[in-house]
Amino acid sequence: MMRPQLVTMAIVVVMAALCGSSTGSVVEVPEVTQAPPSPPPPHNRKIQTRSRGNSFRGQAITTTTSPQKSENCHELMTSLNNRVSLLATLDGDQRHRLEVIDKKLDQLEDSSTARMESIKAQQFDFNTRLDSVEQVQKLSRETLEYIKGKTNRIFGLRRVRELKHKLNNRKKLNEHSRPTRGVSDPILDERLNALATLLTSTALSVRSVQIEVANLSRVIRRQNHFLQRTSHGPSAVQPPIFYGPSAVDGVHPNYPTLPTSCVYSNLATPGILKVKLTSDSESFYVSCEQDWTVILRRSSDDVNFERGWLDYREGFGNLAADFFIGLDKLHALTSSALHELRIVMEDFAGNDVDANYASFAIGSESELYPLTILGKFQENLTYSAGDSLSYHAGAKFSTVDNDNDNCLECNCAMKHKGAGWYSNCATSNSFGQYIPQDQNYAEAGETGMWWDTFRGAKYSLKKVRWMIRPIAEGLDALRR
Template sequence: MMSHQLVALAIVAICGFATGSLVETPGVTQAPPPLPPQVNPARSRVRNNFRTPVSSSLPLNPARCDYKELMTNLHDRVGILVTLDEDQRHRLEVIDKKLDQLVDSSEARMESMKVQQLNFQQRLDSFEHIQRLSRNTLDELKGETDQVFGPRAVRELKHRLRNRRKMNDISRTVRAIPQDQYTAASGSSDARDFNSSSLSVSDRLDALATLLTSTALNVRAVQWDVAKLAQSINRQRRVSHRKGLGQGPGQGQGQQPPIFYGPSGPGGYQPSSFTRPPSSCQQSFLAIEGILKVQLTPESESFYVACDEDWTVILNRSSDELNFERGWLDYKDGFGNLAGDFFIGLNKLHALTSSAIHELRIVLEDFAGNVAYAGYSTFAIGSEKELYPLNLLGRFQSDLTPSAGDSLSYHAGAKFSTVDADNDNCIDCSCAQKHKGAGWYNNCGTSNVLGQYFQQNYGRAGETGIFWDTFQGKDYSLKRIRMMIRPVNEEEARR
């Protein structure tokens, strides 16, 4: 209240100074006017050389200063400033929350790195211990060997001399003996032994060459038979698909026949292609118990993948034995067992989807045994520098039956987030911490395939469970989920 009176007095003072008059304000007592000065009559007779202005007979009307209007304008401006101050304060609070979240995520990442460093140090210590034990055991074995067979230097020298004699015997030139000399010397046992030994070496070399040639021919024939068998199997799959006999995850549309790294035909041979590992599970006939070693390019490193016929499995979840609430480094390199529950890793997934155009198939199952499918015509993610965004997600394949619905298109274009790396589009929250998992979150999401596994109370798990919104809703946590990719041919990619 006092501040408003002071503002009013200041406005009144300004108005009075500008107009040269006094303005009566409410609440302020006006002082009486001063008395006129006494004029000396003697001095009044003295002539004044200065001109005296003639006063007007009419009184001047002092200009009025409307302080109420000024107060209104000032009050409006103060209100605007208060509103702006509240807006800035709210923004600062949001920034403080985001900074706190960044600090928490950084601390979580540091803790994860510390744990991994401690684990690595423990493994290194155990490896050094095993190495020391191996050295001690090797030294003991060397000492026992030296006691039994003599010093090592002597044994090495004897071994070298023995090898040198063998090389000299093998490389010695066999002279051709004339027939008469051979007949004359046929009675000699030394000559018979010499010729029999020379012929036996030649016979052995010829037999070895024949064996190698026959083995190569047999391998080529087996490879050609396997290639023809694979082509016939794929042909039967396409015919079955056209007749509508199957809609399972291994019987999709546009299936490309497997590329066989072997002979190019009945009379051709490709040694460079034969030695190179396969590049995808479309050569699944080479897999051992569903595990296949692939190499995408001749220059890249090879790695193992799990195959479901010609599909490459990138995620499998069927129990609560493996924790999926992990940090960025774990999801980058992958974790789990290829024969059980696992995640392939973002680096390998980026390499696979960058080498060729792939399609995506997701198989979902609830605890009642109901199975549903969700498929997308194309699928690819970006690199780690881009934070592994879901760059490519094609048309939803609604012809798969029973269909689980489309609960992934909402995540298209989003970056990958973990509990220690918040890369989602939610300003006031961390979707990975909210859903207790990881994934391509937009403003959180309509699916959470990397969430927590609920063995009990799966019907009321909430958004922290493994849910697919268009299949049993967000509150239901699924029993099994499997994500698979496979390359598509050029015609399917253009379509």
């Protein structure tokens, strides 16, 4: 298709040619090449003179109208040139708009591609987690079936032995009772019934004692196993390094080496304990509350938690007050043994609530410290805070200078003024700003220290503590 300005230029050229030809025909007068005619008679001369006068007047009229047509053609050409310029400007604007539209389409395509890649990555991560959960369920079913089979065999054999033993006892009783049965059957039957009742109760008592002995033996074996696992150093006796209130009578129990967790310290009072996870690892201090290891404590605005990646990796604060233990130490603790998690919260009205999870562990720095394991939320608590952490399971840790959340258009750490395992973005914010009581803590927005299922996202809490405790084999029996 021809452009409009080309068509207009062609029209201008044609009009110019027409104007030029019309002007030339009007101005141009043909030359007389023949000899003059013979003088006419007088009468004819008057007529000829009148005719020539008319001819001269016609030429004069034609000559006067030619400049007017030329001026009209000039105005027409000027108008056409202006229209051509206007069309050229419109064409340039149209090309510019098309370029802008093409650029926006390219940006939209790039953004859509990035979103699709992110969705694919999330789907792959979800499939991986689903496969791992299915594998764990399969292993759990196999283990339960194995334990069930073993239990059935054990109790089946015991039941058979008990029945045989009862049958032998009855045979012996019958043999002893035959000589006297003819003398006094009612009295003998009553005595036999009483004896059978006594034997049954005695057997039940013996059975319960056997079960208790077996349980105690199992606990002792497991306790010895724990002591062997924790005794990595020399056999020299060394008490734990403990800073806090003194123990009973000022004496602490002796240990072959540094404990690996607060649960092995047997200290009933809060304090600071030095632990060593393995013989090759470096020892470090932790804050203990009974057998729980405190990894996060918030109770005032003395410590700023809006920090960068390096601070959260190494830890910061005061173990005797507000602090965070550090992602490196937390990874070392949760990778040395499977831990359970307890989160204790308090609002400014004095209400204390808990949120307990059956298991808890995080990954290494090369994985960006993801929340790899978060067990089932325990709903049977008397004062439960509700579950506002399961949403974050599997998410990577993010800080204000290291954004690892799944939000493409925001930085969740900056949005909530803290850090944490954000996933587009959060249902809790334990690492957020501390809002004191003299400020508007009840309407702090999502930048405070909040738990969505307890007082909502706009209410900034007064106190928060995160604590972990190892779940080792036989530990539940020791607690009972």
